[in-house]
Amino acid sequence: MYSWKEIKSQNQNPCERCYVASFLHNNQILLFGGxxxxxxxxxxxxAYSISTNTWTELPAEGEKPTPRSTSSCAIRYNKLFVYGGYDGDVCKDFYSFDLNSHFWQKIPTYGTPHDGTSRNNFGLYDDKLYIFGDKTHKKQGSVQFEKEVHFSSF
Structure with a gap:
């Protein structure tokens, strides 16, 4: 049988929000945006530490993404990758956040541009980024993109 249990952290929680990206990494639950x-x-x-039951806002340097909701995120090579989202307009940018150095980097993209995307999901596999689902300011549907990502370049 499964049951819910409220967890009260040892310190202040981040503010309540929706359309936030969340993921598990090294005994922590990480949240981005919203x-x-x-x-x-x-x-x-x-970052919520499961072992200490505490929240921390990770320090950040570098070129940060605009505040946004509905972005897609994944972790690979100890980096958080953020794609798209909504910041008042549909975003079409791509960022990495190094989880060791806490440094943001905007990643240049090449190829056929599109109008930006939010409310999608993506997966990283074999140095390719697969985007599933899509909402742009022009259309909504199950658009799929494949983007080659060269991880050694950043």
Whole structure:
């Protein structure tokens, strides 16, 4: 039988938000972005330590993405990758956040551009980024893209 149990952290939780990306990494639950009930968007990475039951906002240097919601995120090579989202407009940019150095880097993209994407999911496999589902300002549907990602270049 499965049952829910409320966990009260030892310190202040990040503010409540929706359309946030979350993922598990090294005994932590990480959150990126999201939007609150006043429509304020966020671009910080928050970490919940499962072992210490505490929240931390990770420090960040470099070129940060705009505050956004509905972005897609994945982790590979100890980096968080963020693609697309919504910051008041549909985003079409791609970023990495090094989880060791806490440094953001905007990743240049090449090939056929599209109008940006939000509310999608992506997966990283064999140095390729696979995007499934899509919402642009022009259409919504099950658009699929494949983007070659050269991880050794950043």
């Amino acid at each position: 939007v609150d009930d006043k429509r304020e968007r966020f671009n910080q990475v928050n």
